[in-house]
Amino acid sequence: MVRLLLTGADGQLGWEVARRAAPAGIACRSTGRATLDITDRDAVRRLVREAAPSVVVNAAAYTAVDKAEADADAAYAVNRDGPAHLAEACADAGVPLIHVSTDYVFDGSKPTPYREDDPVAPLGVYGASKLAGEEAVRRLCPRHVILRTAWVYGVHGHNFVKTMLRLGRERDRLRVVDDQRGCPTFAGDLADTLLALAERLDVTAGAMPAEGFGTFHATGQGATSWCGFARRIFELAAPHLAKVPHVEAITTADFPTPARRPANSVLDCGRLARVHGLTLRPWEMALPGMLDSVLSSS
Numbered sequence: 128m129v130r131l132l133l134t135g136a137d138g139q140l141g142w143e144v145a146r147r148a149a150p151a152g153i154a155c156r157s158t159g160r161a162t163l164d165i166t167d168r169d170a171v172r173r174l175v176r177e178a179a180p181s182v183v184v185n186a187a188a189y190t191a192v193d194k195a196e197a198d199a200d201a202a203y204a205v206n207r208d209g210p211a212h213l214a215e216a217c218a219d220a221g222v223p224l225i226h227v228s229t230d231y232v233f234d235g236s237k238p239t240p241y242r243e244d245d246p247v248a249p250l251g252v253y254g255a256s257k258l259a260g261e262e263a264v265r266r267l268c269p270r271h272v273i274l275r276t277a278w279v280y281g282v283h284g285h286n287f288v289k290t291m292l293r294l295g296r297e298r299d300r301l302r303v304v305d306d307q308r309g310c311p312t313f314a315g316d317l318a319d320t321l322l323a324l325a326e327r328l329d330v331t332a333g334a335m336p337a338e339g340f341g342t343f344h345a346t347g348q349g350a351t352s353w354c355g356f357a358r359r360i361f362e363l364a365a366p367h368l369a370k371v372p373h374v375e376a377i378t379t380a381d382f383p384t385p386a387r388r389p390a391n392s393v394l395d396c397g398r399l400a401r402v403h404g405l406t407l408r409p410w411e412m413a414l415p416g417m418l419d420s421v422l423s424s425s
C-alpha cells in the first residue's frame with residue numbers, strides 16, 4: 128500500500144488529496160502548516176524519517192501572487208527553501224517527491240500552449256520563487272515529478288470562482304480581464320491525478336522508467352480567459368442566484384495589479400498523457416459539480 132506524506136493539507140489542493148487518498152486505497156499522513164512548516168529544515172527531515180513514506184507530495188506553497196511582490200522573503204522561504212528541504216530529505220530517504228508548480232513560471236509571450244521544455248521567464252516574485260523551487264527539486268532529488276498546474280479552484284479555500292460568486296452578490300456589474308488566457312483546473316481532478324501518480328511512483332511498486340520522472344503539465348482541458356471563466360460561472364450558477372451580474376470584458380491595462388501576469392499561460396499536457404496515461408477532465412465538465420457543492424453549502 129502506498130504510504131503518502133502530504134504537505135499543505137489545509138490548502139485547496141492538499142485538502143482534496145487528503146480526503147481522496149483513503150478511497151483510492153492510499154494511506155495518507157496529512158500535514159498542514161501547523162504540523163509541518165516546510166521552511167523548517169530539521170522538522171522536515173525528522174518527519175520524513177519518522178513517517179517512512181513511500182512517496183511525498185508537496186502541496187504547500189505561498190500562493191498570494193500580488194502580496195508576494197512586497198513579501199519576497201516569505202515567498203522564497205516557502206516556495207524555494209521548503210521544496211529544497213523536502214527534496215533533500217526525500218533523496219536521503221530514497222523516496223520520490225511529487226512537487227506542484229505553476230504556469231506563472233512562463234512570461235506568456237508564446238502564442239501557443241506551453242510545453243515542459245519551453246523557456247521559463249517569470250514575470251513576478253511568485254513565479255520566480257516557484258521556479259527557484261523547481262530548480263531546487265531538480266538539483267537535490269533525482270527521483271522527482273514536478274507537476275505544473277494553473278488557475279486552481281476547489282470547494283475548500285479561496286479561489287476565483289468563490290470570489291466571483293461573492294462579488295456577484297454584492298454588485299450588479301463586474302469588470303473582468305479578457306486578455307489573459309489559461310486553463311481552469313478543478314482541485315479535485317488534480318488531486319486524483321496526484322494520487323494516481325503517487326501509485327505509479329511508489330517505491331514498493333517496482334522501478335519506474337526514467338521518463339516517468341521529470342516535469343509535467345497538468346491542467347483541466349480547454350482554455351479560456353478570466354472573463355470567459357466568469358461568464359460560465361454565472362451561466363451555471365444562475366438558477367441558484369437571486370440576481371446575476373453583468374460581466375464586462377476589460378483588458379489587463381484596465382485592471383492594474385502589483386504583480387504582472389502572463390497573457391497566455393495555457394499548458395500543453397500531452398506529456399502526462401503519453402508517459403503516464405493521465406488526463407484531467409475539460410474544465411467546463413468539472414465546474415458544474417464544484418458549483419453545486421459550493422452553492423448547496425452557502
Ligand SMILES: NC(=O)c1ccc[n+]([C@@H]2O[C@H](COP(=O)([O-])OP(=O)(O)OC[C@H]3O[C@@H](n4cnc5c(N)ncnc54)[C@H](OP(=O)(O)O)[C@@H]3O)[C@@H](O)[C@H]2O)c1
Pocket residue numbers: 134135136137138139140141159160161163164165166185186187188189190205209227228229230231257275276277278279280284285
Ligand atoms: N491556486 C492556483 O491558482 C494555482 C495555480 C498554479 C499553481 N498552483 C500551485 O498549486 C499548489 C497548490 O495550490 P493551492 O491552490 O492549493 O494553494 P493554497 O490553497 O494557498 O494552499 C497552500 C497551502 O500551503 C500552506 N503553507 C503555506 N506556507 C507553508 C509552510 N511554510 N509550511 C507548510 N504549509 C504552508 C498554506 O497555509 P496558510 O493558508 O496557512 O498559508 C495553505 O494551506 C501550489 O504549489 C501552488 O503554487 C496554484
